[in-house]
Amino acid sequence: KQEVTQIPAALSVPEGENLVLNCSFTDSAIYNLQWFRQDPGKGLTSLLLIQSSQREQTSGRLNASLDKSSGRSTLYIAASQPGDSATYLCAVRGEGSSNTGKLIFGQGTTLQVKP
Amino acid sequence: DAGITQSPRHKVTETGTPVTLRCHQTENHRYMYWYRQDPGHGLRLIHYSYGVKDTDKGEVSDGYSVSRSKTEDFLLTLESATSSQTSVYFCAISESGRVGYEQYFGPGTRLTVT
Numbered sequence: 001k002q003e004v005t006q007i008p009a010a011l012s013v014p015e016g017e018n019l020v021l022n023c024s025f026t027d028s029a030i031y032n033l034q035w036f037r038q039d040p041g042k043g044l045t046s047l048l049l050i051q052s053s054q055r056e057q058t059s060g061r062l063n064a065s066l067d068k069s070s071g072r073s074t075l076y077i078a079a080s081q082p083g084d085s086a087t088y089l090c091a092v093r094g095e096g097s098s099n100t101g102k103l104i105f106g107q108g109t110t111l112q113v114k115p
Numbered sequence: 116d117a118g119i120t121q122s123p124r125h126k127v128t129e130t131g132t133p134v135t136l137r138c139h140q141t142e143n144h145r146y147m148y149w150y151r152q153d154p155g156h157g158l159r160l161i162h163y164s165y166g167v168k169d170t171d172k173g174e175v176s177d178g179y180s181v182s183r184s185k186t187e188d189f190l191l192t193l194e195s196a197t198s199s200q201t202s203v204y205f206c207a208i209s210e211s212g213r214v215g216y217e218q219y220f221g222p223g224t225r226l227t228v229t
Contacts, residue, residue, distance in 0.1 A: 031216075032216070034217065034218065036220075042222065042223070043205060043220040043221055043222045043223050044158075044205065044207075044220040045220075046217055046218065046219060046220075049217045089157075089158070091158075091218075093216065101146050101148070101163075101209045101216040101218065102148075102160055102163060102173065103148075103158075103160070103218060105157045105158040105159075106157065107155075107156075107157040108157065
């Protein structure tokens with residue numbers, strides 16, 4: 001059974017710092033991995049999706065990497081801003097669920113960026 | 116933002132009453148999902164649909180049923196609500212193709228069962 005873990009559960013950094021959020025998964029047979037952002041009381045916003053054949057994806061100040069064989073992904077946030085404060089979730093789709101799109105989620109890392 | 120709406124956005128109901136939550140999309144995506152989010156458990160899949168009238172169970176389907184009679188609507192029904200079903204419910208959609216089933220989420224429904 002696929003399990004997804006995100007460490008740390010919470011992180012507080014000063015504004016301007018570069019930071020890395022970690023996601024690990026137990027079964028390397030994944031179809032893709034998706035990073036989301038969730039603001040308090042809101043829905044999830046998709047940030048980046050990495051296919052299993054890719055090593056990384058970039059969007060603005062965000063860079064996500066994937067090491068499928070070791071079961072790890074990282075989300076790098078450059079020059080953090082207070083507006084980046086949110087909970088970040090990673091989710092994986094197993095190879096067997098390629099025709100349904102079912103996701104398995106980690107429990108998230110809650111980030112606070114202090115001015 | 117993907118065109119996904121959920122209704123109602125908040126609901127308080129009593130134990131034993133039936134409840135139906137609605138998810139509506141304007142993207143014409145084939146796949147639709149219902150998740151629940153709880154502290155300590157994260158997001159868990161309840162049911163999903165891979166086409167009109169085609170649905171299947173997720174990880175935590177007991178006590179829930181779904182229906183999809185049109186591409187744009189996916190209904191989640193709690194036949195007899197229990198306090199353990201107090202949660203935030205999210206609908207999501209996805210499509211195959213270039214973006215490889217990237218999922219987009221609705222704003223959520225906060226359900227309280229008293």
